[in-house]
Amino acid sequence: MKCLIGIYRPDKGAIRVKGEPVQFQDTMDALRAGISMIHQELNLVPHMTVAENIWLGREPMKYGFVDHRQLARQTQDLLDKLNIRLSADRLVGELSIASQQMVEIAKAVSWNADIVIMDEPTSALTESEVAHLFTIIRDLRQQGKAIIYISHKMDEIFAITDEISVFRDGTWVGSKHTTEFTRQSLITQMVGRELTQLFPKFNNAIGERC
Known part of the structure; x- marks a missing residue:
């Protein structure tokens, strides 16, 4: 990537x-x-606002100065479009990790990229926030955007993807339509061999003391 x-x-x-x-x-x-990426490690400036982080280096100018009114307006429009409930003038350092992740998503989308790469985007998100992210991804897909979604979470992979590509030790193993994979066949491609016992049972007697 x-x-x-x-x-x-x-x-x-x-x-x-x-x-x-x-x-x-x-x-x-x-x-x-037309390629943007949401990194697993957040790349935000804590002492700057949500708006300033999203448009850093691309701020609207007026008479040689940053047009803060226009900056706030275009940021709020973007957040509303993505249904992200954040204030444009809120300091990023005051936000939760999950909210900061949403700022990263908004920043990536703000470039109007045709290809958006998401590297483990749900690592700090709650279940409801993951559902919200999936809604954003589906909306972007409807707009003709391509999403490269990097994850090791099986449920997410099967829920959101159209095609799965497997890489092992930095080498491409293969690509198939998601419907052609089962959970077991995907694991086999990932580890390079068939796993017959993922969680073997141990029947140990319970002693009197612990």
């Missing part, structure tokens, strides 16, 4: 966007090509 967003340059192979080969010198090249 770091090659795909311009952090590293691939030493072999090719990256194609909409069928055309591309080479990225840095992450801005990838963003301009």
Whole structure:
């Protein structure tokens, strides 16, 4: 993924966007090509507001200064569109980890990218927040966006994906439509062998003392 967003340059192979080969010198090249990523590690500035974090380096200007009114307005419009209940002028450092994750999602979407990469996006989310994230993903998919969803959580993979690609030890193993996988066949591809006993039972006698 770091090659795909311009952090590293691939030493072999090719990256194609909409069928055309591309080479990225840095992450801005990838963003301009329509690829954004939500990293597992949050990349936010705690002492800045939600709006300032989302549009950092892209703030609307007026008479040579940041137009804070327009900044707040476009941020709130974006948050409302994603049904994220946050205030644009709230300091990010005051938010919960789950809310900060939602800011990261809004920031990625703000680039109007055609390809959005999500790396373990639910690691800090509650069940209801995961459901909300899935709603956002489905809305983006309806808009023709491609989502690369990186996860090891089986339930999420089968709930939200159309196609599953398996990588093991940095090597591509294979890709299939999600409906072609069972939980067992997916685990087999992931570990490289069939697992017959995931949780073996132990019948130990209970003693008088513990």
